[in-house]
Amino acid sequence: MTTALLAGLLAGYAIAIPVGAIGAYLIGLTARTNLRIGLSAAFGVATVDGAYALVAVLGGAALAPVVARYDEPLRAVSVGVLAVLAAVVLWRSLREYRVPESGDEPGERMTSPPKAYWTLVGLTSVNPTTVVYFAALVVGHSGSVTATPLHATVFVAAAFAASASWQCLLAGGGALLGSLLSGSRGRLATSLVSSALIAAFAVHLALGG
Incomplete structure (x- = not known):
């Protein structure tokens, strides 16, 4: 049981800690809106x-080759989504800087917690690396991770908790950055940085990174 717990925690942190395009977008989103939306x-x-x-635990060794077979089209979809996301962030930040809105809280006029949640669900789902990683990990730890349904449940719950804690930390950092750069120029700066990072990740992915 302890092995499954530790394996899940390590797996969750290992996949979450490298700040890629999603992490950059999460920080920028919270900086431009508020902590509630970021969380x-x-x-x-x-x-x-x-x-x-969970899919990796249920699918086991059969999962990785199936996903790997469609790596190229999934990579193309990821590049397209990231490119569009970078363009949207840039367009929105320039529009708000040129025509500042007043009245509502920034988080309320830009998005809502449910919209933020489902948007990030969709963006994160197009990354095939995550499921391949978890599948490989499950194969390597099949004796301790999938020994019983309880072990598998502990592994999945620990992976979720590890990822959630790290993503919330990133959101908290974005909220702090937002409070320090709360003016229109500060919000524009964070949006430009976020857009540039997301675009860079898209180029890196397109080049086979």
Whole structure:
């Protein structure tokens, strides 16, 4: 049981800690809106990580080659989604800087917690690396991770908790950044950085990274 718990925690942190396009978007989103929206988005990311861990546990060794077979089309979809996301972030930040809105809280006029949650669920779901990673991990730890349904449940729950805690930490950092850069120029700066990072990740992925 302890082995399954530790394996799940390590798996969740290992897949979550490298700050890629999703992490950059999460930080930028929270900086531009508020912590409530950022935390909702964070749990969207963690939900997909937990779901992929569950799929890996259920699918086992048969899962990785099936997903790997469609790696190229999934990679193309990922590149397209990231490119569109970068463009949307850039367009929205420039529009709000040129025509500032007043009255509502920034989080309320830009998005809502449910929308943030489902948006990040969709964005995170197009990354095939996560499910392949969890599948490989399950294969390597099949004796301790999938020995019983309880072991498998502990593994999946621990992976979800690890991912959620790290994503919430990123959201908290975005909220702090947002409070420090709360003016229109500060929000524009964070949006431009976020957009540039997301675009860079898209280029890196397109080049086979």
